[in-house]
Amino acid sequence: RLETDLKVQHLMDVATDGIYRFQPTNNPVDYPTVIDQLRKQYPAPYGPVQYRNAKGKIVTTKSNVLIGGMYLLLLEKIGNTWQAVASPKLQHYGIPAKLSNADKYAAPGRLNPVRIFGESEVRLISAICGGDITADILDQSNKTIVHREITNTILTADQPTNIGKIIDRNKFPVGNGRILTMVRHILECAGIKIVRGSGS
DSSP states (O other), rough: HHHHHHHHHHHHHHHOOOOOOOOOOOOOOOOOHHHHHHHHHHHEEEEEEEEOTTTTTTOOOOOOOEOOOOOOOOOOOOOOOOOOOSOOOOOOTBBBOOOOOTTTTTSSSOOOOOOOOOOHHHHHHHHHHHHHHHHHHHHHHHOOOHHHHHHHHHOOSSTTTOOSSEEEEEEOOSSHHHHHHHHHHHHHHHHOOOOOOOOO
């Protein structure tokens, strides 16, 4: 009776906490040897598998199949957690700001959006899609009035995850964002003026 109770308790602990690896640093046997011994003593079941197909027939695979759990780390930048934000915190120039120790706990979530376009990504999208699309995307986060309009569109949309057009470029044309304005001002002080060419 006691042995049965201990087995049941052990199974309950496993069901509650799951199976995890216990790896003390002072183990007398080195871990590569442990792994080899485990593979020999508890070989993975590897062979043909029977399954029911879409028509309801039982099918046996011709090749051997190994079935087991696999941990995957998804690197999709989709922001699908509660802490994800659609609109970043802005600094005094009106461009996305990095959170500091003073304000990173000021809100329930982190007001720090995922970084989709770094320097390499901008070069790639420029080469593939052209300069107009690249300028449009960068203008969305670096122009305060466009940023505000996009946020308003998301908040007032009937289907926030299915918005056909996030910004009306007839009302809010590309250009004159904060960063571009500052660069133009500095260059114009030196007698240099940027003009838009015919090609992108």
